[in-house]
Amino acid sequence: MKLDEFLTTAKETMTVKRVYAEPIEKDGVLVIPAATVGGGAGGGQGHDKTGQDGEGGGFGAGARPAGAYTVSDGNVRWVPAVDVNRFVATLGAVAIVFLITRMRIAKLRAKAAEAK
Template identity: 50%
Template sequence: MKIEDLLTRARETFDARTVFAEPVERDGVTVIPAARVVGGGGGGNGEDQQGRRGSGGGLGLLARPVGAFVIRNGEVSWQPAIDVTRIIATLGAVAVTGLFVGSRVRRKR
C-alpha cells in the first residue's frame, strides 16, 4: 500500500461516524451511542542491496463505548457506559499495590 493510499483511508476512517453511531429512535426517545476512538498508523519505503524498492504502511483503530446521548421530550442527557473490565482491573491494581505497600511497611517494623 502506498503512503498516499494510507492517508486517504485514514481520512475516510476518522470522521464523526467513527465516534457517534447512527441515532436509534424508539417510543419517542432517541439514543445516539458514542465511543472513544484511538488510532495510529505508519508507513515507509526503502531499497535493498539489489536495488529493489518497496513500500508499505498500516493503520489500526481501537474503539470503546463511552456512553450515549439520550433525547427525550426535547431534553438531552448523557448516559455513561460502565466498563466493568476497567473497574475490575483498577480494583485489582489498587489491591496489589496495597498488599505490596503493606508488606514493605511490616518489614520495616
Template identity: 50%
Template sequence: MNVDELLGGVRDSLRAQMVFGEPIERDGTTVVPAAVVRGGGGGGGDSEHNGGGGFGVQARPAGAFVIRDGDVAWRPAVDVDRIARGALAAFAGLVVLRMLVGPRR
C-alpha cells in the same frame, strides 16, 4: 502500499460514524450511542522505494446522548471489567507496598 493508499485507509476508517452510532428513537426518546475511537499508523521505506506501512483502530463504548422533550443528557457507559481491573490493581499495589514497608510496631 504507498502513502496515499495508507492515508486513504485512515480517512475511510476514522469518520464520525465510528464515533456516533445511528440514532435510535422510541416513544419520543432519541438515543445516540457514542464511542471512543483511537487510531495510529506508520510506514517506512528505503532508498529503492521498498517499504511498508500499517494502521490500527481501537473503539470502545463511551456512552450515549439521550434526547427527550428537547432536553439532552449524557449517560456514560459503565465498563464493569475495567473498574474491576482497576480495583484489583489498587489492591495488589497496596499489598506490595505493605510488604515493602513492613509491619508497623
C-alpha cells in the same frame, strides 16, 4: 497498495461515523451512542542497493463505548458508559498495592521491634 492509497484509507477509517452510531428511537426517546476512537498509521518507502523500490505501512485503530446522548421531551442528557472491566482491573491494582504496602510496613515494624 501504494503508500498514498494506504494513508487515504487510514484517514477515512477515522470518521465521525466511528464515534457516533446511528441514532435509535424507542418510546419517544432518541439515543445517540458515542465511542472513544483512537488510531495510528505509519509508512515508509525506500530502495536497496540494486535500485529496487519498495514501500509499506501499517495502521491500527481501537474504539470503546464512551456513553450516549439521550433526547427526550426536548431535553438532551449525556449518559456515560461504565467500563466494568476497567473498574475491576483498577480495583485489583489498588488491592495489590495495598497488600504489598501493608506487608512492607509489617516487615519494617518487625525489624524495628528486633532492634530494640
